[in-house]
Amino acid sequence: MTVGAPGSAPTCTGDVAGADLGETLLHEHIFVQQPEVDAALPSPEWDEQRAVADAVALLDGLFRRGVRTVVDLTVPGLGRDVALVRRVAEASPVRIVAATGWYTHNALPAYFRLNGPGRLIDGPDPLIRMLVDDLTVGIRGTKVRAGAIKVVSDVEGLTPDVRRVFEAAAVAQAETSAPVFTHSHAPSRGGLEQQKVLRALGVPLERVVIGHAGDSDDIAYLTELASEGSWLGFDRFGMEHTAPDEQRIRTLLTLLERGLASQIVLSHDAAAFSRVTPPSWRRRHTPSWHMHHIHDDVLPRLRREGVDEETIRTMMVETPRRVLAGA
Ligand SMILES: [Zn+2]
Secondary structure (H helix, E strand, O other): OOOOOOOEEOOOOOOEEHHHOOEEEEEEEEEEOOHHHHHHOOOOOOOHHHHHHHHHHHHHHHHHOOEEEEEEOOOOOOOOOHHHHHHHHHOOOOEEEOEEEOOOOOOOOHHHHHEEOOOOEEOOOHHHHHHHHHHHOOOOOOOOOOOEEEEEOOOOOOOHHHHHHHHHHHHHHHHHOOOEEEEOOHHHOHHHHHHHHHHHOOOOHHHEEEOOHHHOOOHHHHHHHHHOOOEEEEOOOOOOOOOOHHHHHHHHHHHHHOOOHHHEEEOOOOEEEEOOOOHHHHHHHOOOOOOOHHHHHHHHHHHHOOOOHHHHHHHHHHHHHHHHHOO
C-alpha cells in the first residue's frame, strides 16, 4: 500500500521530502486532552484560542532555534485532535507529524473489548482499521495522514489489551512501513519486552524507537536494546519527575562514547498544553520541561562536554530523517 512518495513523511500541512525535514523533535505533544473529563469538568486553564496562539508562539521559538519538524505523539487515549493541531501547523513554519495508535497502560475502551474477532460483536478488528486508515487515507475529519505509530506499555506490562494494540500496530506497520514509537517503562527494563513482542509480530526492530529509554541509567539494558537495532529515545529532557537531567546527560555521554550516536534521538515529551499535568503545575514543579530546553540548555551542555557538531547533527537531523522517511 502506498503512503505518499517514498522517502517522504506526511505532515499536517502536506508531505515533506526526507532531506527537507531538518532538525526534528521526535517525541512531543501539542495538546494532551481528556475529552470526557474536559466536557464534564472543564479545565480553568484551557482556552482554545489562547492555546492555539500559545502553541504557535512555542513553535515559532523552536523555528528560531533551528527546529523544522516536530512529531506529535498524541494518539487517541490522550485526546488527539488533529484538526486543532493542524490549525497550529498552518500558522507556524514548523511542520507537525501526526501519529496513530492507542494510549493505554492496561485496558482499551469497552467498545474495543466487545467489538472484534471472536468478541460479542464479531467482525474484523476496528482498531486495525483505524490505524491503517489513519496512515493511508487520513485521520477522520482531516486529510492528514499519520506518519508514526505509537504503542504503550508501562509497569503493568503486556496486558491483553496492550498486546492487542501492539498486534494492530504490527499489521499497520507491515502495510505502511511507518515507524513505531513506544512509550516504555524504563525502571522495569520494559523496552526488552516490547522488542520481544514486536519481533514476534514481525516488526523490524530497526523501525522502532524505544521511547523513554533515557529514563534509565542502566548501560547494560540500553546497549542491549541498541544491539537489537532499535533507536533509543532520550526523549524526556526536563522531565525531572521521572529522571534528573544530570543522569540523562551522563548516560547519554556514555552511550555516545560507545559509538551509539546514530541510534539515539533527543526530545522532551513536553506539551504545549496538557490537561493531565497542567501549565500551572509544570511552571511550578518542572520549569525546564518545555520544548526549547534541549536547544537552550542540553545541546550547549553537550558541546561543553566535547560532543561535536556532527554527532549533534546525527541525533537531531539525520536519524530523525531515517526514522520518519526511511533510509
Ligand atoms: Zn509522550
